[in-house]
Amino acid sequence: MAESRGFPVVDGVPPGRALLGSRIRELIEASVCAGGDADLAAAARQVEAVTAALRAAGAAPPLLLAALEGGGHLSINNPLEGPGNPLAPPLSWTHVGPAEVRADVLLGAAHEGPPGRVHGGWVAAVLDHVLGRATAAAGYPGMTASLTIEYHRGTPYAVPLTAEGRLDHRDGRKLHATGVLKAGDVVCASAKAILVHFSADRFPVPVSTSDSP
Template structure:
């Protein structure tokens, strides 16, 4: 059996990568809220030129990790928590511990589903990611086998949201976890999930690398 490749790990989030992702997030928010078609074709041409330049410098795999102070690693290009991925809101980890993890997130107009509210798919994705982080922080990294989300009320965007996740109990490789998403004191959504624990030999060992 061949040895699995190691995860690349860098010291902190590369500032240029994070800055580029921030600017692209701003671009996405501006594009969905633009009032009319004036100048959009010209803007598309400028964006195409930048895209061509970035694609020419591509070729690296997207997986890139940075160590977290609370333990574990931040996936820099992850679509939920990654500060280097323009698709990510991103999630900001407030606390990571074996009993509970807590994150904050600010979703915007690009995440709108119903008027003034976050699309339910994004709510589910945020909860799913926090559930996965919770089981990993408890020492049992796993992948989601089933996810049930209860939507208690519409989730507002442009409002700070807090998400808390925890591993409730383990039955062999089966991990049972729950999470709650709040806007202020109001519960917007809750989730419960069944995850399947992966044995340690299924996860490559992180190794340091230069950016």
């Protein structure tokens, strides 16, 4: 296993890890929507057995990077885009470039807040992550110092969504970025953020600067 600035790097996303993340993601959705006739106690015992087996295999640091073909890295266990993390929707990047980034995302019933709508915290998390990607793609990786979200209308779940972000301008170490989350052509939420640029020598930049299929 290679390393990048001290972080473990693998050649591509391990299929087993991505498959496990996907199956647990499906389990979460199924458990949230389970009907009254389901034997939940039996299901819990099965999940407990699988959890014990995974723990018995030993623990590893959660930050695991996969080298991307076009350059940069993907954080396999990232909670927004990591295919190995069941918490991640995950975001699927359709374009990553120096002027703008764009990702498709599908949120489900497990992300529901108001009836039939995505919880606002998940909307904010998606936009925060996209703005971080945008500044990194422009060559200035940073951490969020402030984030302002405007909720224009409820964001539906189980509907394909598009998240877009861009770096508007830089003021020294301060990075000003904006983004939107859309359902079709309808803007559900928009965001403005100030991020603080940090040295790429300290952290890997998990982003490709080319279109991503």
